[in-house]
Amino acid sequence: MTFDRFLNILQAASGLRKLTLDDCQFRSASSGEKPQKRSPVYLRKLVSLDITTSDSFRLPEILWMLRAPKATSVNIQVLSSSPYNSIFGLLPEDPTTCLPLLAKATVAELYVREGTCEIIATHGSRSVRLALLHLGSSLEKYLERGMADMTRIFSAAPVTRIVIAGNHDTTSLIDWALLFESSPLLEELVVAGSGQRVEEMWEGLGYAQPPGGQAADICCPRLRSVTIIGNEDIGAIDATAKLFDAMLTALTHRQERGCKLGELVLDLRHWGLPHAECYGRYYENLSKVVDHVTYSDSDADADNH
Known part of the structure; x- marks a missing residue:
């Protein structure tokens, strides 16, 4: 046919x-027969x-x-x-x-696995x-x-929720910045999977240019919830000093400009950075720039804050 x-x-x-x-x-159409325009x-x-x-x-x-x-x-x-x-x-x-729904979508999800x-x-x-x-x-x-x-x-x-799941070893600051710049209405972000470059997401959030490119503004001003999931089901995201430093810098920057994050949920693997150091050095500081921080430790029980 x-x-x-x-x-x-x-x-x-x-x-x-x-x-x-x-x-x-x-x-294909018969030899010599032109395709029909329709x-x-x-x-x-x-x-x-x-x-x-x-x-x-x-x-x-x-x-x-x-x-x-x-x-x-x-x-x-x-x-x-x-x-x-x-x-x-x-x-x-x-x-x-x-596919007109692509122009109307409020939730955009990407899974690589x-x-x-x-x-x-x-x-x-x-x-x-x-x-x-x-x-x-x-x-x-x-x-x-x-x-x-x-x-x-x-x-x-008008995307308000984005889910990105996969191996984050090759994603860059520019990849994240371009995604954030194209999602000005973003309210909720979920990052899942594995990889050692998840800090690029936080750096990209600060690097992204808001509409108009005014220095006093920030990208994705409606962003209220960020979840990072790296557990054994879909891989592992390690709690590292580099990740927490990037996270704290980005969230402090947003709070200072009146866009304090409402919720931060972390489910990370604490290999290479002891849980006590995570809590003493980072979680308390994160609680100052986020309304509600929830964290779990894949290697030890942890309290929720």
């Missing part, structure tokens, strides 16, 4: 509510759209030609992706035209999941690449 014939079938199925495409392969197919009653494909070159065309304005669940998976692929690179030139890189956009009860599968064991660069994808995908969305 040619792709054009497939679209004709969909166009005739005006009452379709669920569509699943499982690694569909479409034949308008996108609107599936106005479609609620659920699931696409799984190994044809990364065809995916942008499929997404561009299918419009489901009322869909509450969109799940798109690309199998056997090239190591050079990114989620944004597999989308049409203007992703929000075919178990051979998968996925971005999830949520607005109310509606969601879009975009995933690269079968990535193998070399996932280090995918978190960095995924953050760049998020920055571009959600640049116009």
Whole structure:
């Protein structure tokens, strides 16, 4: 079946509510036949759209030609992706035209784990999941690449909650700064996984330029809650002096400018920095610049403050 014939079938199925495409392969048009120019197919009653494909070159065309304005669940998976692929690179030139929820999302999530890189956009009860599968064991660069994808995908969305989970060994201050600059309405941030460069997140928060670039302002002025999770289920984030120094600097800077953080939740592994030193040197100081600090120790019991 040619792709054009497939679209004709969909166009005739005006009452379709669920569509699943499982690694569909479409034949090219007959030799010498020019591809037909046509308008996108609107599936106005479609609620659920699931696409799984190994044809990364065809995916942008499929997404561009299918419009489901009322869909509450969109799940798109690309199998056997090239190591050079990114989620944004597999989308049409203007992703929000075919997936309008991307421009409305209030929650943006990025997960890189178990051979998968996925971005999830949520607005109310509606969601879009975009995933690269079968990535193998070399996932280090995918978190960095995924953050760049998020920055571009959600640049116009009113995102208030961001979740980033994966190995943070390759993410940089610039990666975080660009993400924060594209999320001016951010209220809640969750960072999970593993890696030794989570302090880059705090440095990026202070480095990011607010709209207008005025020195007296700060980026993400509505940010009220930050959670850092590094436990044995998804990896480990060590409590290090470098991490705490960056954290304290950023939060002190925000408090001095009238944007004191409301809640800081830490679940870190205290290897290399004794728990007593963490409490005596850092937790008490953090409590002065954050309304409520909650921490747990993976190696020993700790009180909550």
